[in-house]
Every structure is written in structure tokens, then in C-alpha cells.
Amino acid sequence: MARRMPTVRLTGASAVAMTAADLAHIDIFRDLDRKVIERFPGAVVRREFEAGEVICREGEGGTTAFYILEGSVQVFIARPCGSSAARPHGSWRAMIGRLLGQKSVSPPVHAHDDLIPIDANVDLTWGQPRAALGAGEVFGEMSCLNLAPRSATVVAESDCTMLEILRNVYEHLQKAPTFRERMDANYRARALQGHLRNVPVFRDLPDHVLKGLDERAQLLAVDAGSTIFSQGDEADGLYIIRLGQVRVSQAFAGGERTLAYLTRGDFFGETGLLRHTKRNATCRAVDHPIVEGGRRRRPGRVELVKILAEDFEPVMKEFPRIRGRLEAIVGARNRQASEARTSITVSAPSRRVEDLGLLQGQNLMLIDLERCTRCDQCVDACVSAHEDGISRLFRTGPRYDKYLVPSSCRMCLDPVCMIGCPVGSIRRSEDLSIIIEDWCVGCGICAKQCPYESIVMHELEEFGQEVSERLRRVAESGEVVAVTRRAAVCDQCESLPTGPACVYACPHDAAARVNAAEFLSAGGLFQTAAREGG
């Protein structure tokens, strides 16, 4: 019996379902089997948008890709610098607060050309978080293939005609040679140079050298879940992520540990090339975390750019001064890896320890409930240490022996919160703490992903205003609007010399930040839990 396919249709006031005959006139559909279109009626629709009309908004869910037939669009993300600050900047209170240790959440220093990856064949930069797309270009691939939230707001710059495409057709389209070639050419023309420039070693290369690399670079696609290379493999190239996410992990005695989740525009595989050693980590393609209605679905795709070792080596020889920059990056990554190595020291943890995920905690917050007088000074300190007035600590959570494990970032061994961020705004710092960059679009994926409810979504000041109206003005005025909410996570108060404010403010020495494995094994608490039948 033939397998029944889901009948998903795109509808809406302006949607005109496209038939195989209609699509035959559009060049990218030329190679596509007519049966595919006939099998999925309504999976490709034509939509008309007036100038200024919002096509999609950053952070919202999305399941379709758009192909621009006519017209052009503005793609941008909000740049909410300071919009999360709950207290006025520059006031005498804020000044005194900063002198006495109040932490400012003003954005970190970003270079003008720091890349903000989005779901289109262009990338935005910190200095210019907007770009234009015209006829023949696609946006929304990650949403379509991997169900990632929309990574940017797209507004029609002029009257536009678009094709909105569902995954079941888009997957076939990707395999069609004409479409594939067109997309690869667009990528090479619009984004690859930017991605190459994002690799520190290539940043200062003359244009002609970079162009040579660009032409020789291989464009690859791998299914999510598959291994790109394994620890111990020969290093044969450097990779840049074009679409999707990659998990970098290292195996140690006693376990495997995630070093990073990398996203569009990030690169990996440089250490082996630089040091002429074998791969020191395993890299796997990662699927987006969201599962359709709880059902399993086909794995998504991760697209990569590979710079072969034989192309990389001459560049290193010709420009020896840039080797130093790459050495610095490799050094930082190695430091992170060695930080990680210290934590895998525990054998045979009890089931309760595993259930609570305690061993994930490289910097676990614990509150000794025999000492804690429930005065909430830790929470107050967290609130007052951050200028946005948002607590990253909630004095609630599971208990383990006499300790409360409150909701606060644990700096997990495997920071699954980093999977799926549509704009790559969540990252791990060198000291392993989780950082959320200011270009967070507020989609909430990281908060949903965190198994320990340690990431909070909070509303920004602008929330409640008529966002759509303001978005309509974007195309005319060039105004960049702020997102309405964003994620906040414990940053370990890394900029405070006193360390985490919550620990500093505890009058009874009941709060502590510990490496869970070391602390719990030193205290013999695994055995305690085992005795309790945990």
C-alpha cells in the first residue's frame, strides 16, 4: 500500500496555489519532477506583498522558505542596545552603583564588521544589521528545513511577488541541479566572502587571494546527525558553516564533553591544519531541536564550506604574520577544552545525581539549606547586580541532600541551550559561561532547550507598543526597531571582581558556585544519595 503523504497546504488571503504548469515557466523549477508538485498541491503558493508590508518577523516560528520572483526586500534584525536597561543610564544613582560594583549590561564592544548570521544568503554585521535581497534570492531555508524560528524581520522594500515553499517541495528543489547551482552561485556571490573574512586567519588577506580561496572552496551538505569528522582523523581541511549547526565534542576518559555548538559563519577544523596534527575533536551536524507535534521527522541538513588543506597551506606560507592570529584562536579553544577536562573525574554517580543532571554542572549553584535563612539576599543581589533588573537566579529547584539546586545556569558540559539559535546569539565564553549577545531576537528556543529552566525570557521596554505599525515604517525611514523580548542567563557576574553577586551577598555562606563533580565526590554525597535510594 502506498504511503500517504501529509497534505499540508499554504493558505491565506493573498496565496495563489501554483500548479506544475505554472511553475514550469520559472527557471529554478525547470528540473523539478512535475509529480512532486502534483503530489503536494498547495505546497508552493505565490504571494504578493505591498511595499512596507512585513513578510516575517524575527523570533516567530516559521516553516516555509521564500523565493523572490519580483521586487526586493529589506532584511534586518533589531539592535536593542541598552533597550533592556531598566534604570536610566548616566544618572547619579547608576554612576554610584557602577562605582560600587553594579554591573552594566550595556553591550560588549563589537567590531563594526562582526558577523550576525541570518537565514538568507547574506549576513548582517553588527555595524550594519540590515541588507537587501532581490529577485532570484531565497530566505527562510533554516525555518523551512529545520524549523528554526525566523532569524530576521523581512519587509517588502518595493511591491514584491514571492513563492512561499513548504519543506516537502523545497527538499526536492534542493536536489534539482538548476536550483542548486543558482543557490550556490548566490552564496558565493553574497555570503562566502563575508564568511571567509570571519575566519581570523583570512581577515586581512588581499582580495585576490581570498577570491582564489572562494573559487576553490567546496560546498558540501551533510544530514543532521552525521559525523563530519572524528577525533583522531587526519586533518584534511577547514570548514565554515553555511547553514545549520555543528556540535564540537571531545572524548576523555570517563565521558564525552561538548565544547561548542557552532552556527552559520563559524569555522572549525583549524587546529589540525595549523599544528599538522590529527583532529582533536569530533564534529557532528546537529538538527534543530524542535520536533513537529512531538513526532520524529526526517533529519535536517547542514551545509558546509570546505577549504582544503592544500589550499590552506600556501596561504599560511605566503602570509606568516596571520599565523599568530590563528594560534591565538587555537590557544583559546584549547584553554576551553582544558577547563572542561578538569570536570570529568567522577565514577559511578548515583541515579539521582544523573536524574538531576548535577554532573552537567561545571559551575553549579548550590544553597546549603541548613545554613540558608531564606532571606533572598542572593536573589536581590542578582537583580541589583544587573542593570536590567532581571534576576538570573530563582531560589527554587530540586534538592540534593541538604542542598538546593536553584534555577540558575550550571554551565553544562553539554550546553544544549545553544542548539537552534537562529541568529547565533548564544555562545560560550572562554571561561565556559554562557553568553547571550545583544542581537538575541527573543524566539525563546534556548529557554525551551535548557533542561533546568535556567534561561528566562523577559519583556523589553517597547513591549506593548504596536510593533507592526513600526515595522511598516521601516522601509520608509530606515529605522531599526528593537525586539520585544530577549533571553537572560546567568553570566556568573564575570565582569565583577567579587565574583557572582549571589554568593558574595549571602550573609550565611550558604550559597556557593561549585564544580559539581568535584564538590559532590569530595563531600561523599554520591554515597549519601545512594543510601537514600536516590
Place this chain on the structure above:
Amino acid sequence: MAAAGAIWWYLADAPRHLNGPSGSTVVGLTLGSIAFGIMLFCAALSVKRKAPHWRVGRASTWLRGHIWLGLLTCVLVGLHAAFRLGGPAAILLWTLLGLVTISGLLGLLLQQFVPRLLLHSVPGETIAAQVNRRLSDLGALAEKIVIQYAGALDAAAPPWEGAAVAGGRPPAGGEPIRRFFLDHLRGYLAGAASPDLADPHRAENLFSALRTMTPPHAHAAIDELAGLYHLRRDLLRQRRLMRVLFLWLIIHVPLSWGLLILVIAHAVAALRFWT
């Protein structure tokens, strides 16, 4: 050590005064001034609590200083006053100092025991600010469980209406659960006096009896109701213990400020009439 040093200085100085030591001697005045300074430091703890992140020392260091220096104050004040009660104003100061010290020690004592009690006797502890809200939610949660299992609570409606059972037939054991909820649990969860459920042993018997009256598949619903019953007990116990834990502050803080104001008045008056 500081107290021993102060006593040694006081004893060494005492024979030099014909009328004996007093607050108006250099030693007395110095010790009084130090005691006053310590009182100001102790009062600063409440200012520090308003800005817990300020880089002026760890809160635990401040608290230890507050306790030990606070105790030292009693000794210094005693030496300053040459262990004499003095007039009515001085008696008032002594009384306040005594009450502040005793209430502080009581607080210290409570902080050693009550957190342990909370840890061991309130497994369902929640954030203090949420206790009342959670208590008020319990009734609705229990009602939802009963309706889901046994049907509508309204006497006019068929008892199994709305129940999650196939075929519209009354669920086995639904009626005893409904009856138990209406007769006992609803009132208890709403805060009404319920002699049966107020006593944990009698409550346990009631739940056991309910289990015997119902088929095994109803026991999950009964367990959930019993869970809510225990949670209410936990939350009430937590509320009581939290009150005990912070009760001393109601005495300690206002009296401390009162003492500080009177001490300032005492110092101004004493210096004015010193000559």
C-alpha cells in the same frame, strides 16, 4: 581580646579617680565613643542589605562583624557606664540595649535551628513569597482532579458528568471520592477547620479507608489528593516556621534604631553638659 583589653584599661584607670570610674573620664568617654561607632557600624548592616552587590566586603563578613562587635558593645557600654544604672534615661538605654542584644541572640539561635527544621520537615518548601498563592491554588487543583475522575461536583448533575470515562457510565469509586472531597478535603484546603484532616493520623486513616472503598485504578487520583493534602500541611508548616525565623527582627530592628537615636541624644546631652 578587644573586650579583655578594654577591661584591663578600665581597671588600670579606675584607681586614678576619686569618685571611681565614670563615663566622663577619658577612658569612659573613649570606650563610649567606640561603642557608639560600633553601633553605627551595626546599623550600617541594614543599609548594606539594601545594596547587596556593593563592593564593601562580603555579606557574611559584615554579619560576623555585626554579631561579634555587637556583643563587644555590651561590654564597652558597661565599662563606659562603670556598671551603674544611672538615671531614667540611662535605664531606658540599658533596657533597649538589653532587648536589642537578647533579640539579636535569639535571632542567631533561631537561624541555627529553623533552617534545619525547614529542610527536614518541609519537603515541599517553596519560595516564601509564593506560599499564600500556592495555598490558595490547592483547592482548585483538587477540584480538578475530582471532577476529572468522578465528574461534576454539583449535586443536581449526574455525579459522573464530565468524568474522563468512556461510555458515559459512572466511574467505579467516583462517588466515595466525590463525597470525601465535599465533606472533608475541600473545606480543609480552603482553610476551614477540619478536625479529621487536621490530625495527620486521622487523615491517613481517612485516605486509607477511601482506598479500600475504591478500585485500584482510582488510587492514582486518591494519591494525588493525598499529595495536595500533604503539600498544604507542608506549606502551613513552612509559613509558621518562616514567621518564627523572622519574628525576632520585628523587635530587633526598630529597637536598634530607637537605641541609636537615644544614644545620639545621650551623647549630645552629655557633651553639652560635660564641662
